[in-house]
Amino acid sequence: MSRLSAQGLRVRLGARQVLQGLDAAFEAGQVTAILGPNGAGKSTLLACLAGLRRPDAGAVRLDDQDILALAPRARARRVGFLPQTPEIAWAVEARILVGLGRTPFIGARGLSQEDAQAIERAMASANVTALADRDVTTLSGGERARVLIARALAGDPAWLLADEPLTGLDPGHQLDAADLFRRLAHEEGRGVIVTLHDLSLAARLADRILLMVDGEVLANGPPAEALTPAVLASAYGVDARVEPGRDGLLIDILGRAR
Amino acid sequence: MTRPPRALVLGGLLVLVLALAVLSLQAGRVWVPFAAWTDQADPRWSIIFDLRLPRTLLAVLVGAALGMSGAAMQGYTRNPLADPGALGVSAMAAFGAVLTLYFGAGAQQPWVIATAAMAGAFIAVLLLLALSGASSSIVTFVLAGVILQTLAGAGVALALSLAPNPWAVSEIVNWLMGSLADRSAPEVQLAAPFILAGCGLLLLTGRGLDALMIGETGARSLGVNLAAVRWLMAVGVALATGASVAVTGVVGFVGLIVPHLLRPLVGARPGALLIPSAAGGAVLVLAADIAVRLTPSAAEVKLGVAMAALGGPFFFALLLSMRRRIA
Numbered sequence: 001m002s003r004l005s006a007q008g009l010r011v012r013l014g015a016r017q018v019l020q021g022l023d024a025a026f027e028a029g030q031v032t033a034i035l036g037p038n039g040a041g042k043s044t045l046l047a048c049l050a051g052l053r054r055p056d057a058g059a060v061r062l063d064d065q066d067i068l069a070l071a072p073r074a075r076a077r078r079v080g081f082l083p084q085t086p087e088i089a090w091a092v093e094a095r096i097l098v099g100l101g102r103t104p105f106i107g108a109r110g111l112s113q114e115d116a117q118a119i120e121r122a123m124a125s126a127n128v129t130a131l132a133d134r135d136v137t138t139l140s141g142g143e144r145a146r147v148l149i150a151r152a153l154a155g156d157p158a159w160l161l162a163d164e165p166l167t168g169l170d171p172g173h174q175l176d177a178a179d180l181f182r183r184l185a186h187e188e189g190r191g192v193i194v195t196l197h198d199l200s201l202a203a204r205l206a207d208r209i210l211l212m213v214d215g216e217v218l219a220n221g222p223p224a225e226a227l228t229p230a231v232l233a234s235a236y237g238v239d240a241r242v243e244p245g246r247d248g249l250l251i252d253i254l255g256r257a258r
Numbered sequence: 259m260t261r262p263p264r265a266l267v268l269g270g271l272l273v274l275v276l277a278l279a280v281l282s283l284q285a286g287r288v289w290v291p292f293a294a295w296t297d298q299a300d301p302r303w304s305i306i307f308d309l310r311l312p313r314t315l316l317a318v319l320v321g322a323a324l325g326m327s328g329a330a331m332q333g334y335t336r337n338p339l340a341d342p343g344a345l346g347v348s349a350m351a352a353f354g355a356v357l358t359l360y361f362g363a364g365a366q367q368p369w370v371i372a373t374a375a376m377a378g379a380f381i382a383v384l385l386l387l388a389l390s391g392a393s394s395s396i397v398t399f400v401l402a403g404v405i406l407q408t409l410a411g412a413g414v415a416l417a418l419s420l421a422p423n424p425w426a427v428s429e430i431v432n433w434l435m436g437s438l439a440d441r442s443a444p445e446v447q448l449a450a451p452f453i454l455a456g457c458g459l460l461l462l463t464g465r466g467l468d469a470l471m472i473g474e475t476g477a478r479s480l481g482v483n484l485a486a487v488r489w490l491m492a493v494g495v496a497l498a499t500g501a502s503v504a505v506t507g508v509v510g511f512v513g514l515i516v517p518h519l520l521r522p523l524v525g526a527r528p529g530a531l532l533i534p535s536a537a538g539g540a541v542l543v544l545a546a547d548i549a550v551r552l553t554p555s556a557a558e559v560k561l562g563v564a565m566a567a568l569g570g571p572f573f574f575a576l577l578l579s580m581r582r583r584i585a
Binding site: 052071074079104 | 336465468469470471472473475476478479480481482483525526527528
């Protein structure tokens with residue numbers, strides 16, 4: 001089983017200490033949701049875990065190897081990353097966008113047969129095969145999100161890290177995307193780490209919750225253990241009611257904590 | 259999206275380049291029939307091979323350089339308005355060249371002009387990247403281009419106003435307007451290696467430019483070395499555009515128009531646009547140069563002026579169609 005871990009991560013952005021010696025470990029085959037108030041350092045942590053940001057101190061280890069010691073292409077083959085606010089600059093077909101996921105594999109000869117098969121597999125996995133020839137700039141938000149996930153899957157990475165992948169989707173498409181992430185972890189054995197804002201969605205999607213406040217881990221565990229009213233009051237300053245729901249927890253924010 | 263096969267488009271462009279090159283050898287004040295091509299005793303043989311061949315070759319080289327530079331800059335900046343002419347790269351190259359003309363060094367040594375032009379273009383690309391910062395916002399890029407354009411224009415105007423004699427002024431002004439007239443073999447030999455090297459470097463950016471369509475973070479997550487792409491693009495554009503400006507002066511809009519026209523035919527993937535844009539640039543400059551030669555006017559219309567007359571309205575139309583995206 002692949003393993004991704006952070007030890008003593010410290011990151012300073014300007015005058016602000018964004019991560020203050022953060023430790024965390026992630027297992028493949030699970031979905032982990034990173035939660036926390038705005039400015040808690042979720043995106044910074046995710047970028048460090050993906051090997052895209054060098055922490056001021058501490059290290060991220062991928063299977064006991066420093067992730068920054070890997071060559072960029074080698075790292076890219078193992079860790080797929082979906083940036084926040086995805087940008088798609090040109091009106092290309094979905095298949096071409098998905099094909100970008102093969103970038104770390106492409107040699108001087110261009111796309112091989114194997115690359116083409118991986119692209120088709122990724123599109124099937126993300127359920128976007130029917131969109132293959134569509135112009136990505138004309139897709140709906142839900143369709144575009146799935147195409148971008150397929151892009152990250154085309155490299156067949158052991159790890160998929162996504163920064164707020166469900167933001168901007170309607171509830172139906174949020175559930176579809178959440179189901180896709182769960183399938184990628186549970187059926188395909190990938191490690192999936194997503195940052196989220198929606199607590200109920202996180203509880204339904206994730207096997208584990210990592211709740212961050214001010215660059216430190218406040219709670220880390222299965223949703224039922226990590227998302228308690230006491231934790232939510234301390235993290236977000238809100239009173240919340242947590243009840244078992246149909247698929248996971250129902251988290252009702254009652255109001256600002258008094 | 260249906261479009262013709264890539265091989266057909268590339269083949270078609272190549273046939274157009276060859277056909278226009280042949281026409282470019284034939285056309286002009288003296289129309290030279292094919293019969294004169296093989297007869298070295300015919301006085302028109304010399305017209306073709308000594309006078310027109312260098313001009314034709316330069317049209318192909320300069321067109322390819324500007325077309326590919328435009329496609330690479332658009333790909334890197336993710337901005338369909340990027341172009342060496344529109345963003346001041348050509349103007350800075352011209353400023354570099356004008357400095358050498360002004361100090362008199364350029365008149366004796368053509369390679370001095372070329373080096374200064376390429377240095378000017380390189381500085382321009384670096385300033386563009388620095389001024390626009392990490393953002394790929396169209397507004398900052400175009401504003402950075404306006405600043406460069408203004409700086410280069412002011413520099414050239416200063417050189418003109420301080421010029422030691424009227425002869426130097428007319429030399430500078432004539433050269434600034436961009437033309438392929440009266441170019442000879444040494445100019446081809448001077449520009450060709452730099453243009454080919456520049457285009458070679460730009461071709462290496464293809465995969466990186468493709469990956470950049472999902473943003474810089476996305477590209478880095480795919481293992482792309484962004485610093486390498488940036489330097490290849492900057493040096494490639496500087497060599498290709500700088501060498502072009504050194505031998506022809508400023509010919510604008512080629513790099514703006516060509517990728518835009520080719521996108522519906524070959525798709526918008528930036529890496530796939532590089533080679534077709536080089537071929538398309540050659541077609542456009544060959545055609546424009548034939549047109550200015552055949553225009554019945556007392557003095558030949560300058561190529562740079564003709565391209566500006568064509569490119570200005572095109573730029574305007576492009577801006578109108580993009581207005582919603584910019585706002």
